Structures are given as structure tokens and as C-alpha cells.
Amino acid sequence: MSTTVISSAHGITSPSSGQRFTLPKFGMLVFLASEAMLFAGLIGGYIVLRIAQGQGNWPPPGAPEIGVKIPPTFLNWVMIANTIILLSSSMTYHWGEVRMRKGGSGLIGYALTALFGVIFLGVQAWEWMHLKHEGMWFNTYGTYGSCFFTMTGFHGLHVFLGLLAILLTVWRSALRQMKLFSGQTPDPSHTFEELTGYYWHFVDVVWIFLYSILYVL
Amino acid sequence: MTTATLPHAATHSSHEHTESSGWGKYLWSMDHKIIGLQYLFTSLLFLFVGGGLALLLRWQLAYPSTQVMPNGDVGNPMSLAFINPQFYNSLFTMHATVMVFLVVMPLLIGAFGNYLIPLKIGAGDMAFPLINELSYWAYALSGIILMASFLVAGGAAAGGWTSYAPLSSVAAYNNTQIGQSLWCVGIFINGLASIMGAFNYITTIVNMRAPGMGFFRMPLAVWALFITAFLLLLAVPVLSAAAAMLFLDLNSGTNFFNPAHGGQPLLWQHLFWFFGHPEVYIMILPAMGLVSDVLAIFARKPIFGYRAMVYAMVAIGFLGFIVWGHHMFVSGMNLVLSAAFGVSTMVIAVPSAIKTFNWLGTLWGGSIRFTTAMLNALAFVLMFVIGGLSGIFMASTPVDIFVHHTYFIVAHIHYVLFGGSIFGIFAALYTWYPKMFGRMLDETLGKIHFALTFVFFNLCFFPMHNVGLGGMMRRIADPTAYEHLRALQPINQFITLAAIGLGFSQFIFLWNFFRSLKVGAPAGNNPWEATTLEWTVASPPGHGNFGTTPTVYRGPYDYSVPGHVRDYIMQNEPPISESPSGKPKHAVAVG
Amino acid sequence: METLLCLIKDALEVLTQSQGLLVLFKAFFPLTFPIRRADVSCPRQKAGEGVEKWKIHWRLLPMHKLFGRPLSIFITLILLGLSSAQAEIRETSVWWLPRNVNMFGHAIDFIFYVILLLTGVTFIGVFSVMAFFLVKYRARPGVPAIHSHGNNTLEVVWTTIPVFIFLGLAIYGNEEWSRMRRQTPPADALPVAVVGEQFGWNVRYPGADGKLAKMDAKKISKENPFGVDPADQDGLDDFTTYGEIVFPVNRPIRLYLGSKDVIHAFYVPEFRLYQDMVPGRVYDFVWLKAEATGKFQLACNQLCGQGHYKMFGKLSVVPVAEYESWAKGKAPAPAVSGATSGTPVVLNQR
Ligand code: HEA
Ligand code: HEA
Numbered sequence A: 001m002s003t004t005v006i007s008s009a010h011g012i013t014s015p016s017s018g019q020r021f022t023l024p025k026f027g028m029l030v031f032l033a034s035e036a037m038l039f040a041g042l043i044g045g046y047i048v049l050r051i052a053q054g055q056g057n058w059p060p061p062g063a064p065e066i067g068v069k070i071p072p073t074f075l076n077w078v079m080i081a082n083t084i085i086l087l088s089s090s091m092t093y094h095w096g097e098v099r100m101r102k103g104g105s106g107l108i109g110y111a112l113t114a115l116f117g118v119i120f121l122g123v124q125a126w127e128w129m130h131l132k133h134e135g136m137w138f139n140t141y142g143t144y145g146s147c148f149f150t151m152t153g154f155h156g157l158h159v160f161l162g163l164l165a166i167l168l169t170v171w172r173s174a175l176r177q178m179k180l181f182s183g184q185t186p187d188p189s190h191t192f193e194e195l196t197g198y199y200w201h202f203v204d205v206v207w208i209f210l211y212s213i214l215y216v217l
Numbered sequence B: 001m002t003t004a005t006l007p008h009a010a011t012h013s014s015h016e017h018t019e020s021s022g023w024g025k026y027l028w029s030m031d032h033k034i035i036g037l038q039y040l041f042t043s044l045l046f047l048f049v050g051g052g053l054a055l056l057l058r059w060q061l062a063y064p065s066t067q068v069m070p071n072g073d074v075g076n077p078m079s080l081a082f083i084n085p086q087f088y089n090s091l092f093t094m095h096a097t098v099m100v101f102l103v104v105m106p107l108l109i110g111a112f113g114n115y116l117i118p119l120k121i122g123a124g125d126m127a128f129p130l131i132n133e134l135s136y137w138a139y140a141l142s143g144i145i146l147m148a149s150f151l152v153a154g155g156a157a158a159g160g161w162t163s164y165a166p167l168s169s170v171a172a173y174n175n176t177q178i179g180q181s182l183w184c185v186g187i188f189i190n191g192l193a194s195i196m197g198a199f200n201y202i203t204t205i206v207n208m209r210a211p212g213m214g215f216f217r218m219p220l221a222v223w224a225l226f227i228t229a230f231l232l233l234l235a236v237p238v239l240s241a242a243a244a245m246l247f248l249d250l251n252s253g254t255n256f257f258n259p260a261h262g263g264q265p266l267l268w269q270h271l272f273w274f275f276g277h278p279e280v281y282i283m284i285l286p287a288m289g290l291v292s293d294v295l296a297i298f299a300r301k302p303i304f305g306y307r308a309m310v311y312a313m314v315a316i317g318f319l320g321f322i323v324w325g326h327h328m329f330v331s332g333m334n335l336v337l338s339a340a341f342g343v344s345t346m347v348i349a350v351p352s353a354i355k356t357f358n359w360l361g362t363l364w365g366g367s368i369r370f371t372t373a374m375l376n377a378l379a380f381v382l383m384f385v386i387g388g389l390s391g392i393f394m395a396s397t398p399v400d401i402f403v404h405h406t407y408f409i410v411a412h413i414h415y416v417l418f419g420g421s422i423f424g425i426f427a428a429l430y431t432w433y434p435k436m437f438g439r440m441l442d443e444t445l446g447k448i449h450f451a452l453t454f455v456f457f458n459l460c461f462f463p464m465h466n467v468g469l470g471g472m473m474r475r476i477a478d479p480t481a482y483e484h485l486r487a488l489q490p491i492n493q494f495i496t497l498a499a500i501g502l503g504f505s506q507f508i509f510l511w512n513f514f515r516s517l518k519v520g521a522p523a524g525n526n527p528w529e530a531t532t533l534e535w536t537v538a539s540p541p542g543h544g545n546f547g548t549t550p551t552v553y554r555g556p557y558d559y560s561v562p563g564h565v566r567d568y569i570m571q572n573e574p575p576i577s578e579s580p581s582g583k584p585k586h587a588v589a590v591g
Numbered sequence C: 001m002e003t004l005l006c007l008i009k010d011a012l013e014v015l016t017q018s019q020g021l022l023v024l025f026k027a028f029f030p031l032t033f034p035i036r037r038a039d040v041s042c043p044r045q046k047a048g049e050g051v052e053k054w055k056i057h058w059r060l061l062p063m064h065k066l067f068g069r070p071l072s073i074f075i076t077l078i079l080l081g082l083s084s085a086q087a088e089i090r091e092t093s094v095w096w097l098p099r100n101v102n103m104f105g106h107a108i109d110f111i112f113y114v115i116l117l118l119t120g121v122t123f124i125g126v127f128s129v130m131a132f133f134l135v136k137y138r139a140r141p142g143v144p145a146i147h148s149h150g151n152n153t154l155e156v157v158w159t160t161i162p163v164f165i166f167l168g169l170a171i172y173g174n175e176e177w178s179r180m181r182r183q184t185p186p187a188d189a190l191p192v193a194v195v196g197e198q199f200g201w202n203v204r205y206p207g208a209d210g211k212l213a214k215m216d217a218k219k220i221s222k223e224n225p226f227g228v229d230p231a232d233q234d235g236l237d238d239f240t241t242y243g244e245i246v247f248p249v250n251r252p253i254r255l256y257l258g259s260k261d262v263i264h265a266f267y268v269p270e271f272r273l274y275q276d277m278v279p280g281r282v283y284d285f286v287w288l289k290a291e292a293t294g295k296f297q298l299a300c301n302q303l304c305g306q307g308h309y310k311m312f313g314k315l316s317v318v319p320v321a322e323y324e325s326w327a328k329g330k331a332p333a334p335a336v337s338g339a340t341s342g343t344p345v346v347l348n349q350r
């Protein structure tokens, strides 16, 4: 279903009329406000629970160390690297988009993004297994385990959904690369790529928040 | 912005697949009007389900089945013996869940929002028809899940619609693990539907208004739905997060709300009410907007203080996010915080006052036509005032110490939600039914329905103030278990009888509704002689709504303009100055 | 202002206690009150009178036998107002608030009446203006509506007045709120601990030393409902009851509220008192002073499971001497005792 058709049909929202956003982009931004509230709810809950535990009880005694230490532990290094990977995936995506706008396919940028996304999820899964092995899970260490796994889980779910969209962009740019679109480009405004980009950047920003409160602060 | 003519072909090709015939047209269509009707019919069905649950619980309250006589008989020959205390708890939990999430929200926002927003702002459809349709199916799915939860082992959720933890979050305490989990799932999916609707509406209203339709030329119904959409957008995800946490607590052993392992029961209450209070305004604002339109139409007057009305609604929207603590005055929350929430709650009553007075102002000097729609709208104003005023008692922290969790609250709930939202919905249905189905509802049946509903409603819910002040608690399966409530039992029986009357009066409405589909008088484009854009097109409007995108020249309420032959000027009529003879130029676009 | 309110209150009381309203209301009851338990007396009833009144005469009107249940309901509805009722209901307090016996109740009732006056006047105002407009401005041929878009002065007026009224109410209410809930209880208050559980009440009284053992919410468990330290000297002479509370009259009482499992609530309408008891905490800020003796019922007023509807306790306020002799008769309880048991809940009576 291509919604751009409708918007341009009304003659008031097509990019040419000087509007900053097309309908889908506008809708995506509004939707992301809602997503932000979802994470705000989770983070708010986290803050309440953490304060209720009192000073010195977070992480609870005996829980595996995930907070950043000086010097950093092995797990710290892994998660720092993982964070950098996720953040750079935003940049590669942007690079892909720039290339695409210049008439290229952006395939390399998108493919790198997908790769980074997969790595991020993989490391995330590894970390979960690692912590589970150490005895930390949804139901251990009181609210500490609950918060950690639920919040990273929710974020991971979002990364996963974003990744599906990224894979679609990769597919589309591969087609473009191979010039398989006979003659016309189906979507000259690259709406799909742009929406995916918004979503992906949003997921990254959320991770910055989660990383800081779960690992650093 | 240009007055671009709508290229017919373009719109149609984008909708081609929705033009299939037969039932598929009604099931899979992406036309906002069809989706609106889907919402309408589904939620009317649920109104009867929710009402049926209410009648069952009312019966139990009047003739409780929990009393066992010395001789072993069930104490009360009138009792429905299958209602045990646990089932009673499921009854009111699901009654409220159904009414709130499957009736009032979908009716106001899903049905009227979908049907009227594009028509009133001069758009061909919603911004995202596919998401619109998905939203409906998510809603339907949540309804199915919530209904199915009656059948699972342990029965449906029984922790109240507020699902306070740790009762709701620990299976050993509530004995309804599956039911409560399904409740979480249902609420989560229902939330998805709301969010999809919300960003769709916002996008549509911001971007797709017809040329000339400035924000301050939008009818108040659109304004109300616009603000409501923001409330949905920002409040519902918080409930979704909370429902997910509750689900995990129940099923994965997390400890968010379990005090035994460091969890915070009050956290649930904060998250729930952070959603819950905006939620009650979500349920009243659209009704306020629709009723404003109805009052203007049938008083033949512009809305008194249009801008004040808009600002009042914006204020309600904002303030709605900072008063949630008034549900928690006596929950053991920080006592200073309680005081602060008390003040903000008092403040939020002010915009409601503004709205009330402006409605009265709209009636002043009017030429009031007492149609069924108008009667329902007037009842809305009056009943909302009663409900709102009872809110003032609870907003006062000391008085809440006494009335919290009594039937005084139940009376408040129903005055604002039935007396407010449902009367608003009836007013809107009687007004826009002709637009939706091309036929008029029967006015005589309508007036009988209105009179019976109005009388039984008050007989049913007004005495609840009294039993509440008499000390009757909410959510008890058997008031006669308490010595101090036994004397109140006759009043409880009276309330039940009135509730039955109220319930059965609705069949008149149902009869009228379905009969008129076939035999109602043809409506024509504009049966009420109203001004807004939806009345410029055929009833029901064709696919794509407007043949050509209308151009808007004036505000939404140009009724009784002096020096004009008709007492209304459509929004798309060019300024009168173009016809100096005093005869208005009719430029009504016929759809 | 105060006199006016008192007048209204008196008038309401006269009205509600007179037979007038009751007779009117009875007219609506062809169905009789179906509780046949004559063995219980009503706490709010004046002593000695009317235990018989609880007897049901509902066989006097065997409508459901004659017509079947659904039909009899229908007939009942039809008969509304036509028949006179057989229901024997309590002669006082069916209407309106129950009597108040708590020191703080006066302030609550007073604010209640202030708000009632305000909202009552507002409602009557709104209602009469509306009724007047509806009659005066009904559609009549040849009389056009006035074209008006509003009036800014009016907007300002009817925004400002409610702002002041509401702020006044909020400020006054908060003052009373702090007096009730945030003031430290007097030092000589009798400490009483009440811990709810599904579905009953654990109550702990101080012994001769007048001191309760210190409660720690974290230690509350099945065996240790009050979460006390067994070695706590203050606790050695404490005694406990299950579901039975006795308060001495005219003496401040400081409550320590807690819960073993889910949220319960301490609610006594005659005390104008409600407080949730959230597990994981002990609330020590609630205090009260009963000003009259009598028997009351303590109700759990927070949904707490299937037995919620009958999680009640006995509560009586007695003269000080009586309280003391009652307390003397109680044996000190070990700090940590065997599990107490809640009221069993029967799901299916059949
Ligand atoms: C549509 C729904 C709706 C609406 C609009 C409202 C509106 C209001 N509500 Fe209500 N409320 C509910 C639905 C709603 N509520 C529900 C469902 C619950 C129970 C939830 C549960 O526990 O299950 C609840 C519970 C609830 C509580 C918690 C009670 C308790 O549990 O102890 C409180 C406390 O402050 C409250 C207050 C108010 C106030 C102050 C308003 C105000 O917005 C009302 C403002 C309106 C007016 C005041 C009338 C018009 C004004 C005038 C005519 C002006 C002049 C007036 C004066 C000068 C006095 N509500
Ligand atoms: C929009 C919201 C809404 C609406 C419309 C209603 C409508 C009604 N409500 Fe409800 N109610 C709530 C929202 C609503 N309620 C909420 C939020 C609560 C709090 C729950 C909680 O504590 O958790 C509540 C709680 C509540 C209680 C308190 C229960 C308790 O605390 O123990 C009671 C008791 O009388 C009650 C009664 C009624 C009645 C008699 C109606 C009547 O208006 C219903 C009239 C009937 C119909 C309109 C339908 C007609 C149907 C038939 C004639 C039968 C058809 C039969 C089948 C399909 C099976 N409601």
C-alpha cells in the first residue's frame, strides 16, 4: 500500500508543495513519540525500583558485575564494543542513504548496517546467556535481574524489528544495484528507506539511554 | 496550498482492491468509513456484553448467593447460585475492561473518529488506510482474547480493571494466572490498536485538511479527537509497558511488583494511573467535542466561546498528565505528594467549568430544536456536571479518606462515563446515523429510548451516592456479609431493578437502529441543516468522500447569521460579499 | 458560614431521620428485604430495638412463586410507586452518612458539607439556567437565534471564579490533610499494630509497658506476621488477637499498619478512616481518637482476592476501664507464633 499516492493526490502534502515532511515521515515521527513513552515507562519504573533498593544495594550483593569498572572487565569491553557497533550502524545507514540520494544503490551502507545489527543482537544474546550462566536471570537478584532483562529485551525486540526493515532495504538496494527495476524506480522519494532510518536511529538513541543507566550510572 | 482538484483516477487506483463486492467489502476494506462502521458494530456488540456483565453483578449485589442458611439452603431464593465470589470479581473486572477498552474508546475514537475526521476536514481518507484497518483488527483481536479469558482455567482476570499488584502479579494470590495473563495480552494488543489510530489521526488532521480549513476552523469534534489522539499516543504506551511487566511478573518470575523481592506495588499504581487518568479524559473529550457540534446544530447557534472551548480542551489534555495521584491519596503514597496532586486535581476542574458554561452560553438565545440527538446532548451536559461535581468531593484529600473505594466513587464513574460518554455517544449516533446509513432513525422510538434511559440511569446510579456515603465498599460480592451494610440492602435491590430497566431500555435503541437501516426515512445530504463539510456530500458518502476537494471559507458554526435567508451557511460556501443582493451564492459541492 | 452549614446539616438530618422520605422510598419496594438472619443485630441500631425488624416477611409477597422470577421483576417495575412496601428497614442511617465517632471525622464532615453546599448551589444554578434557556429559547417560527460568538468578559469571569473557589478548597483541604496525616501522633497514644492477610486481621497490642515491639516490614512472614524481633524487650508482654480490635474511648490511638501478602485496607466508615496497607511497608502515620463507645465493623476495602468480600473484623470502642480489664485478660503472645489462619472461603455452597 503506497500511501504517498494519496498524499500527492490531495495536492497538499507532496514534498513539492514545500512541506517538510511527507505523510509517512510525519506519521513515523509521531509514532516514535509513542515509542519513546513506552521506554519512558520502563525507565521510570527502573528508576523507582533502583531508588527503592537504597544506596549500595544496586547491583545487589552477589550479582554478576555488569556495570562499567575501572579498569574495564572483559564484559565491559564487549558491551562498549557492542555499543560502538550499534552506533556506527546508524552512521553506515546514513551513509547508505546519502549514496542512494546521489543515485547510487547504497547497498554497502545498508548491508553493513544489517551486519552490525546482527552482530549487536548476537552479542546481546551472548551476554544474556553469559549472565544466565552466572545465575542472573529474569527472576533472580530481585528487581535487578527483572529490570535488566526486561529493558534490554524490549530494546532487543525493537532492534530485531528494525533489522527486518533493514534487511528489506538491503533487498531493495540490491535490486537497485542489479538494475532489476525495469525502467522506473518504484519509489523515487525513498520513503521506505527514510522511515527505516528514523526508526533505526531512534532505537540507537534509546540504547544510549539504556546503556548509560544500566551499565554506566 | 493549492486548490488542487482531486485526480479521481489516482485515489481510486490506490484503493482498487478495496472495491471488492460482498462481505469482503465490509471485512477487509481500508476505507475509513467502513472501518468506522466496523468499529461501531463491534463495540455496540460489546456494549451489550459489558452491560450483560453489569446486570449479572447487579443481580448478585441485590440477591447475593454467598449467604448460607442454617439449614444448608442457599440463603436467598432469588440468587443466581452460579455467581461465587471469585466469579463476581471477574464480573466487575471484565465489565469495566469491556466498557472502557472495548466499548467507549472504540466507539468514540474508533467509530466516530474514523468516520468523521476525514469528512469533517475535507479529506478523502485517513493518512494511512492500511494501518487504520490493522488498528481495527488489533482491536477485534484484543476483544476476542479478553472474551476467551472467561473460558480458561481459573476464569477471567479478577483483580479489578485497575489490576493492583501484588494481587494481580502473583498467581498464588489471585488464582487466575491465565486469565490475568490474557488480560495483559489483551490490553497490550488493544494498546497497539489505540496507538495506530492515534498517530494516524494526528497525521491526518495536521496534514490533510482541505484548503482553507485552518486549525481554528475545525469543528470542535475534530479538535477533541485531535487532542485525544495525543493523550492516547503518550499515555497508552505506558500502560503497555506496565502490562508487559505484569505479564512477566506472572509468568517469568520477575519481581517488578513483588515486595517480597524488592518490587514496588506502588509502582504499578503509578504506571497504571499515569495512563489511567489521561484515559478518563480520553473517554470524555471526544464526547465533549461531538456534543458541542450537536448543541450548535440544534440550537442553531455558533458555539459560544469557540476558542475558549479549544483552549479548555488543550488545558484538560495537559493537566490530565499531572493529576494521576488523586487515585492514590490513601494508598500510602508520600503524603506531601498527595497534597500536591490534590491541588492539581482541583485545577483541572477549571477547564471543565469553562466548557460547561460555554455550553450554556451556546443555548442562550438559541432556537432550540428538541430532537432526540439534542435531548441526549443536553442530558450529557447535565449528567457530566453531576459526575464532575462529585469528583470535587474526592479531589479534596480529607474527604477522599472517607469516600475512597466506596460506591460514591462508583456513582462518580457512571455519571461521567455513562451519563457523560454514553449519552454523548447516543447524541452523536442520532446525529450522524443519517450520514452513515442514508436513513433517519425513528424520532418517536428515539425519544422513548431517551426518556427511559435518562430516568432509569438516574434511578440506578444516583442512589449509589447514598450507599457509598453510608459506607458501602466497592468490589464486594455480598454486601450483606457486613452488618453495617445490611440496612442498605433495599437500596441495592432498588438499584438493581433500575439497572435492569436501564439495560432493557437499550433494546429499544437496538430495534430502532436495525429497523431504520431498512425502513428509515431517506436522509438526504443534510437533514439537520448543519454547516460542516460532511453534510455537503451524499449520505452515505461515496468512495473518496468528496468529488473535488472542498475549499473552506468560514468557521464551522455559521448558524443564524443575520441578513441571510437560511439560518446556516455551509463551511464551503464562499463569502456572502460575492453576492451583494443578499441572496447567498450556493456553491455546495455535491458529492 | 459555619452556622449556615450546621443549619443545612440539621435540616438534612431531620429530613433523613423522619419517616417522610422513608415512606416515599418504601413505596418503591414491592420486593422485600431477603435477609432472614434474625440472629444478628445491627451495630448502628439503637440497642434493644428492632432485632425483629431484620426478620423477613418476604413470604408475604410470594410474587416470584406466582409469576416466576423474571416476570415478577417485570411486574415489580410496573408497580413502582403503586404498591406500598413490606420491607422492614433500619430506621436510622439508611440515608446519608453514618454517625461519626472519630475526632478527625468532624473536619472531614465539615469539608464534605462545604463542598456539598458549593456543588449543590452550582448544580442548581446550572440546572435552572439550562431549564430556563430550554423553555425561553425553544424553536418558534419567526424567532431567529441570536448570532453570537461569545463574550470575552464572561469567559474571564467564569474562569477566575472557579479558580479561586478550587484553590480555596485545595488549600483548606490540604491544611486538614496535614493535620490528620502528617502531624506526629501524641506521645501518649496507644500503639496498635494491625497486619492484614488473605483474609483476616492480625492485631497486636502492647502489654503493661505500653510499648509495641518494633515492626520491620522486611521480616513480616507467615510465622512472624508483625515482623518483630523475638528478642525485642518491648515485645515480650505484647498480646495479639485475630480479627478483634478493642479501642479505649477518648484516648489517641496510633496505628501501625502492614500486610502479609497483598494490599488490604483499613476502613471504618464511622471513623471516616481509610488507609491502604501495602505489603513491604509499615504505615505509622495514621492515628485517631474515638469519641464515643460502640460496636463497629472493620472492613477490608481493597480488593484482595476471592475472600475480600468478607474480610471483616470486630471493632469496639469501650470505656477505658473496660479496655484495661479486657487487656489484662489476654496472655502475652510469643513474638513469633505458629501461622494464624484466615477465614476459609467457600466457593461453592451447593
Ligand atoms: C470520563 C471519565 C471521567 C471524568 C471526566 C472524570 C473527571 C473527574 N474526576 Fe474522576 N474518575 C473516573 C472517571 C472520570 N473522572 C473513574 C473511572 C474513576 C475511578 C477509577 C477506579 O478507581 O476504578 C475516577 C476516580 C476519581 C478519583 C479517585 C477517587 C478515589 O478512588 O478515591 C478522583 C479524585 O480526585 C476523581 C476526580 C475527578 C475530577 C476532579 C474530575 C474533573 O475533571 C471533573 C470536572 C467537572 C466539573 C467540576 C463539573 C463542571 C464544572 C462546573 C459546573 C463549574 C463550577 C463548579 C464548582 C465551582 C464546584 N475521579
Ligand atoms: C463506560 C463505562 C461503563 C458503563 C457504560 C457502565 C455501565 C454500568 N455499570 Fe459499571 N463500571 C465501570 C464502567 C462502566 N459501567 C467501571 C470502570 C467500573 C469499575 C470496575 C472496578 O471496580 O474494577 C464499574 C463498576 C460497576 C459496579 C461496581 C462493582 C463493584 O465495585 O463491585 C457496578 C455495580 O452496580 C456497575 C454497574 C453498572 C451498570 C448497572 C451499568 C449499566 O449502565 C449497564 C446497562 C446495560 C446495558 C447498556 C446493556 C444491556 C444488555 C442487556 C439488557 C443484556 C444483554 C445480555 C447479554 C448480551 C448477555 N459498574
Ligand code: CUA
Pocket (backbone or CB within 6 Å): C196, C197, C198, C199, C263, C264, C265, C300, C301, C302, C303, C304, C305, C307, C308, C309, C311
Ligand atoms: Cu483484604 Cu480485601
Ligand SMILES: [Cu+2]
Pocket (backbone or CB within 6 Å): B276, B277, B280, B323, B324, B326, B327
Ligand atoms: Cu483520575
